[in-house]
Amino acid sequence: MAEPILEIRNLNKSFGALKATDNVSLDLRAGEIHALIGPNGAGKSTLIHQIAGSLRPGSGTIRFLGRDIGALGVPERTRLGLGRTFQISSLAPDYSALRNVMLAVQARQGTSFRFLKPVMADRSLREPALEALERVGLAERADVPAAELSHGERRQLEIAIALALGSKAFLLDEPMAGMGPEGSKALTTFLDGLRAEAPILLVEHDMDAVFALADRISVLVYGRIIATGTVDEIRHNPDVRQAYLGEEG
Amino acid sequence: MMGNPRESILNLVLVLALAAIPLVATGMGEPFYVTLATRMAILALAAVGLNFLLGLGGLVSFGHAAFFGIGGYVAGIAATHAFNNEPLLFGLPGTNQMIVIWLVAILLCGLAALAIGVISLRTSGVYFIMITLAFAQMIYYFAISWPAYGGEDGLSIYVRNGFPGVNTLNGLHFFYLCFGLLLAALAVFSVLRNSRFGAALEASRQNQQRLAAVGIAPFRVKLVAFAISGMITGLAGALFADLNRFVSPSMLSWHMSGELIVLIILGGTGRLFGPVAGAMVYVLFEFYLGGITERWQFFLGLILLGVVLFARGGVVGLIAGKARHG
Numbered sequence: 001m002a003e004p005i006l007e008i009r010n011l012n013k014s015f016g017a018l019k020a021t022d023n024v025s026l027d028l029r030a031g032e033i034h035a036l037i038g039p040n041g042a043g044k045s046t047l048i049h050q051i052a053g054s055l056r057p058g059s060g061t062i063r064f065l066g067r068d069i070g071a072l073g074v075p076e077r078t079r080l081g082l083g084r085t086f087q088i089s090s091l092a093p094d095y096s097a098l099r100n101v102m103l104a105v106q107a108r109q110g111t112s113f114r115f116l117k118p119v120m121a122d123r124s125l126r127e128p129a130l131e132a133l134e135r136v137g138l139a140e141r142a143d144v145p146a147a148e149l150s151h152g153e154r155r156q157l158e159i160a161i162a163l164a165l166g167s168k169a170f171l172l173d174e175p176m177a178g179m180g181p182e183g184s185k186a187l188t189t190f191l192d193g194l195r196a197e198a199p200i201l202l203v204e205h206d207m208d209a210v211f212a213l214a215d216r217i218s219v220l221v222y223g224r225i226i227a228t229g230t231v232d233e234i235r236h237n238p239d240v241r242q243a244y245l246g247e248e249g
Numbered sequence: 250m251m252g253n254p255r256e257s258i259l260n261l262v263l264v265l266a267l268a269a270i271p272l273v274a275t276g277m278g279e280p281f282y283v284t285l286a287t288r289m290a291i292l293a294l295a296a297v298g299l300n301f302l303l304g305l306g307g308l309v310s311f312g313h314a315a316f317f318g319i320g321g322y323v324a325g326i327a328a329t330h331a332f333n334n335e336p337l338l339f340g341l342p343g344t345n346q347m348i349v350i351w352l353v354a355i356l357l358c359g360l361a362a363l364a365i366g367v368i369s370l371r372t373s374g375v376y377f378i379m380i381t382l383a384f385a386q387m388i389y390y391f392a393i394s395w396p397a398y399g400g401e402d403g404l405s406i407y408v409r410n411g412f413p414g415v416n417t418l419n420g421l422h423f424f425y426l427c428f429g430l431l432l433a434a435l436a437v438f439s440v441l442r443n444s445r446f447g448a449a450l451e452a453s454r455q456n457q458q459r460l461a462a463v464g465i466a467p468f469r470v471k472l473v474a475f476a477i478s479g480m481i482t483g484l485a486g487a488l489f490a491d492l493n494r495f496v497s498p499s500m501l502s503w504h505m506s507g508e509l510i511v512l513i514i515l516g517g518t519g520r521l522f523g524p525v526a527g528a529m530v531y532v533l534f535e536f537y538l539g540g541i542t543e544r545w546q547f548f549l550g551l552i553l554l555g556v557v558l559f560a561r562g563g564v565v566g567l568i569a570g571k572a573r574h575g
């Protein structure tokens with residue numbers, strides 16, 4: 001089997017006495033959606049932060065596309081192709097949806113130290129940005145400042161940005177959070193198609209979406225992965241039922 | 250593109266008003282007002298530099314007097330050496346040519362800004378404010394304790410430096426020289442703001458986490474902005490020394506840094522013509538209120554309080570409404 005796109009080995013992270021990440025190993029293979037589930041406080045976001053580079057792990061390795069990225073910062077990891085969305089939308093609030101995506105296109109082109117050409121007239125920025133907005137169904141809201149978008153629209157915009165970056169793997173931190181049932185359904189369909197483009201590590205509380213989408217599921221409890229498997233395996237795993245799904249009823 | 254018609258009209262009015270003051274004053278035989286208008290133009294230029302960092306990048310430098318003063322001392326020191334016919338450095342002579350002085354001032358301020366920026370941009374918020382202040386105060390005390398160039402007493406420029414084809418001793422001519430540089434700086438500001446670099450800089454103000462997450466390291470963007478900002482303010486300092494024919498450590502003091510921040514807040518933070526509106530209002534207050542009472546800064550404080558509480562966008566925001574970012 002081919003080497004995984006993203007390979008996490010024996011990752012540890014402690015905050016004082018609390019082990020937020022406890023010897024976590026995890027793979028993301030080409031073409032798959034790997035869901036990461038677990039109760040609140042299980043350390044899912046902490047893990048995403050370490051993969052994205054905004055938090056240094058205590059120990060362990062993170063390999064992306066065959067390369068150890070443990071020493072790299074957030075911008076470098078993004079440029080290698082790790083596209084990440086935030087649990088709480090993180091956008092440039094004064095900028096329109098379009099300009100938010102244009103910033104990603106500009107970053108992807110690697111040309112932020114250009115001082116003359118006006119960006120708003122730059123078709124090499126506008127067109128890919130509009131295309132990304134169209135894909136997530138936000139094209140008609142392109143000129144609205146991010147601060148004025150609805151919660152769900154901001155979630156979509158985050159994904160449009162990750163698309164525009166040409167990401168080779170997506171880290172999606174609760175993309176469905178706060179979306180209405182219709183929005184979740186549309187996003188589920190969208191992510192279903194997206195996995196062919198690049199694999200997705202999906203942190204999500206919406207179990208319907210997880211069971212509909214995931215090729216594999218890892219269950220994180222108190223910083224440890226207690227099980228990894230297919231949807232069926234996880235559904236019937238007694239530990240998981242006790243630790244997690246049981247509480248969900 | 251994203252033009253705001255009211256803002257464009259306001260900008261035009263400001264430009265025409267500033268350009269007209271010296272003409273009218275000369276016609277009325279009141280050369281003092283020419284000096285006043287020149288002061289407006291130079292302070293506006295200095296504030297355009299700071300506005301680049303503060304308005305676009307959201308970085309409150311409380312140490313821009315450092316660049317203003319370095320620019321001033323470049324003009325003063327070059328002129329002194331030229332006047333006394335003494336070699337300056339490495340056998341190079343002084344000069345009384347403004348173009349050379351400006352270029353040296355811009356270059357030195359760019360280097361100084363890089364050095365200060367590399368350290369201070371590792372901090373943010375209050376720490377950034379304090380560390381920029383600390384750097385400027387270091388240079389201030391250095392100037393005070395450097396007897397070769399006047400120390401505490403400052404340094405006089407006996408004859409205003411020259412510019413080819415312009416009689417700089419004529420107040421009106423000198424004004425239009427400064428005014429032309431102000432317009433050029435505004436053009437630079439506008440072009441940079443609309444460029445890719447400007448987009449990255451404005452994004453770093455709005456959300457650094459986002460900027461990093463699209464793969465642009467905020468530090469380098471801010472450092473380059475800091476250098477450009479210092480260079481523009483340094484150029485203004487050189488002009489200011491030539492206007493007063495005098496440079497002293499007060500140009501380097503924290504009062505000066507504060508004055509530049511006040512100008513920008515009064516005029517409209519991040520707005521293209523905010524520094525121009527701010528400088529005009531400020532110099533008018535200074536002159537008229539200063540004529541009525543020695544405590545004019547108390548009233549300026551009240552006005553500033555009013556602006557911060559009720560008109561966050563300053564003069565430009567009050568008249569032209571909120572900024573749109575496209």
